[in-house]
Amino acid sequence: LHSNIMSKRTGLFLWCLHGMLGSAMDCKNGGAGNVHCSISVDKLLDRAIHHSELIYIISEESTALFEETFIPKSMHAPQNNWGHCNSxxxxxxxxxxxxxxxxxxxxxxxxxxxxxxxxxPLKELQSSLDRYDNAPSALLNKTKWISTKLMNLKEGVLVLIKKMLDEGTLDPGNSVSLTSFMVPSDETEYVLRDYSLLTCFKKDAHKIETFLKLLKCRQTDNLSCSLF
Structure with a gap:
């Protein structure tokens, strides 16, 4: 009964977020890689920040839920200890x-x-979690939500690049495979690998939020903007 209630609450929460944010940050793909957006740069940046804030919050909740379900307390990752993450x-x-x-x-x-x-990596994480026998539906819903909103955020950032820099796509960098974190030999190592991925994504989600907020600050008062 408790799990059913949690599942319903999670479903309602995710539905509300979708309704609040809309789809793809109100931008439309015009084909051939061209994205058209009628929203102003200021509002688009605000929405990008809002997206990034929610992605970070849900990543925190996902990591905490994964810890609670699968990771002994003695093995919880220390707060802000990201030495194991990709550099x-x-x-x-x-x-x-x-x-x-x-x-x-x-x-x-x-x-x-x-x-x-x-x-x-987030898509691969979904495939990995789907193979768990006892993964909470709330965890599956949250990680799927993150993947969807990350795609929406990418579209918004591409529009910002076009509007603010008058440029097309910038260097995309290299994606990373789950195997970069660990090559599991048994079920326990699969769990630890997925946990490592979630904690590292949470770190980078916070970084995305911070960079966007710094960019927003610079639009009004460049001299006083700081992370420190």
């Missing part, structure tokens, strides 16, 4: 001078690289 994604600036030196183009390009970096 090929764009780095977070580490000082005020770094923040001042990076360009809007770098921020947008980094967001796009991060999004594309995670699209395939």
């Amino acid at each position: 090929k994604t764009p780095p977070m600036p580490t000082s005020k001078s770094d923040v001042q030196q990076i360009s809007d183009k770098w921020l947008l390009q980094s967001v796009l690289i991060l999004i594309r970096f995670w699209m395939d």
Whole structure:
């Protein structure tokens, strides 16, 4: 009974989010890779930030639910300890001078690289979770929602690149396979690999949110914008 109630609550929650955000950030694909969007840059950036905030929140909830269901407390990943995560994604600036030196183009390009970096691993994660005998429906729904909204966010970022930089697609970077995290030899290692992926995605989801908020700040007051 409890699981049915949780499932219904999760379904209602996801339905409400879909209705609130709309589809693909109100942008339409005009064919041949051309994306058309009638929304202003300011509003588009606000929606991109809103998307990224929700993606990060749901990634936190997904990781916590995975931990609660499959990972002994003694093995929970320490907060903000990301040493095991892939280092090929764009780095977070580490000082005020770094923040001042990076360009809007770098921020947008980094967001796009991060999004594309995670699209395939999240799809593979879905396939992996579907093979679990006891994966909570809430976890499956949340991770599927993340994949969908990440695709929507990518479309919005492509429009931002077109509008703000007057450029087409930037360097997409390299995607990553689940096998980059671990080559499992048994069921326990599959679980640990998927856990590692979720914790690392949560880190990069926060990075995407941070980069977009910094970009937004720069549109109004470039001198005072900082992560520190």
